[in-house]
Amino acid sequence: MNAPTTFDALPRFATALKAIESLKPAEPLYLVHPEKFAAAAKQFLDGFPGDVLYALKANPHPIAVTHLWNAGIRHFDTASLGEIEIVKGLFPDATCHFMAPVRLPGQAKAAFENHGVTDFVVDSDAELDKLLAETGNPKKLRVFVRLVAQLGGALLEMSSKYGCGPPEAAKLLKRVRVAGAAPCLTFHVGSQCLSPFSYAQAIEIAQRTISLSGVEIAALDIGGGFPAAYSGQEPPPYHWYFDMIKEALASLGRPDLKVMCEPGRSLCAPGISLVAQVVLRRGDRLYMNDGIYGSFDEQRFVSFDEDYPPTAITLDAKGKAKALSGAPRPFRAFGPTCDSADKLPRPLLLPDSIANGDFILFDAMGAYTVSSRSPFNGYYPDSWAVIG
Template structure:
């Protein structure tokens, strides 16, 4: 829907951002325009509305159920507004701050507090702000929900299942979820106090094996049958992947088809179905523009790093797409080499092995656009050592 906010697109002067500023952010056509206009010393965070719109349309039109955005992936208000404009109406929130952010920004949104373990204050504030959907994986958590809502009779409770370790790049099986026997018992007891009862799980972040969803849905079926209770919804969680360098993925339509077929095959097609995309909705719609402060051989020292938006590049060794941006002559050379990155802090762990392939003559003063950081990039950035950025821009270039 971005074209409803913009007149015919013409390149803005590099001296000033365009006056058309959808979602309240400085707006440029290209990253080079944004860099030329920048007078600060920090990294620049970028949102690409058209990419976010496309991702949202893919899910809203193709996912076989309701799309519930996982706010933790990127809670930027402008991004949330873009998703809303493209038809996303449900939001997975985990804290008082996320609840208040979305409720203030999008009053009509439906909020789901799908964090299985919450403080009593969080539960009470959520209920006060209209949240009725809560997840749990333990009997004590159900009691906390009842206590904190004064034994409300309009609750939708979603039991989080523990799944065996799957094939996701980042497994999420170790912290939350009830095992088979516990899950059966919890479904029976929760049915007596819940206006609506659901079952949910998470196959792991960046799930590359589509059949993991069928295995999880089949497991959910066994748990429900053993409990002998009626459930009103199934939430297949997140895990929908993005194509990073050296990490190709199947088409998203293959995931949707497989989930739809599995839901039907296991008898859940007559109830509400939810999915919780986070990364897949926003990763490609964001990037970071970071400046080279010094080069030592094949090592580049940047003004962003693992304590900023490049956490995954340092902590997990993920490779992100990179592009050199130079607003001065000479043009970058054609041949490339693999670089290692270091962030700006004093901590030696602020290291990103890569390798990140850039022109061999990359040097101090050059800028690098690191792509696919719309998810878990800006959201994980800290203010450690005083290095952080509050500057986000919109780029119209696709």
């Protein structure tokens, strides 16, 4: 239908029902909710006691980035030169932070020299050596040593691939100081973290590392992990997280310490919903026009364990869109590709009357959906409309 880089040209509707009624989308349709992007950004900008970096990997589409920029986000956690180029191409005044602990050769140099990036992450001696050699001006750098924070409060852990324990991190902090760069710490408590207490535990690990090293850090980046409110799930409110983080930070006794966070999912999930169509119903099986090679890729990795109740929508005899009512029952949902693995891992709870040609509206589909869709088997969801 349309593959936008700006949203001025996108069709606009008052509601999702109106969009479905008018477009009768035969391909998956992303619905953008500008006010939800704005609300998510405001919560962080008002509530978090430091710089809020949007983690671009969650959704690098210009629509997501521009809405968050318009809502006041000016810092970006970028994990590759490609991501830095996306941000700088849209907003030359944005500040990018290169927060991947393992970088392809030459990327730190290009980020530093061409894009003014001065924040980098390391979790090994070899990457620190490479960073210092490529940038050649340590006094300009803030180097964040990534800690392991394997705390069990998140649905998707983020500490088995990157990070090091306090003794190794303490050594790296000392090396950063000796090199003349500003030593800093970072961690990621895991994505869709349902336990605010994980942040306090991770800040305690940071405190232990600081004590071991005897190094005064210049900044602490507490990573991402803040949960999105998916259908059927009610995570703790953000102010619990912010209060817990503020309390833990106060225990460091460093009111001057610069603090940052890197939310991805929580900033972009609410702002986009998805309309998929039921191509075929066979008993309790629904074959949809979108699946795990499209917008549902993340479902393969995150073990959401609660029921998933999206909204079923039908067009009546007059072509009017309305939500189907009736007691929900579980359906197995399959994507459009020929791969047997292309099925959603958890059942969808939908009214029994759902039929061929009906639509399914999934809320909070802005994170790790658009960013990881693939053109496998000739399918690639890329139709868009704005709601509101």
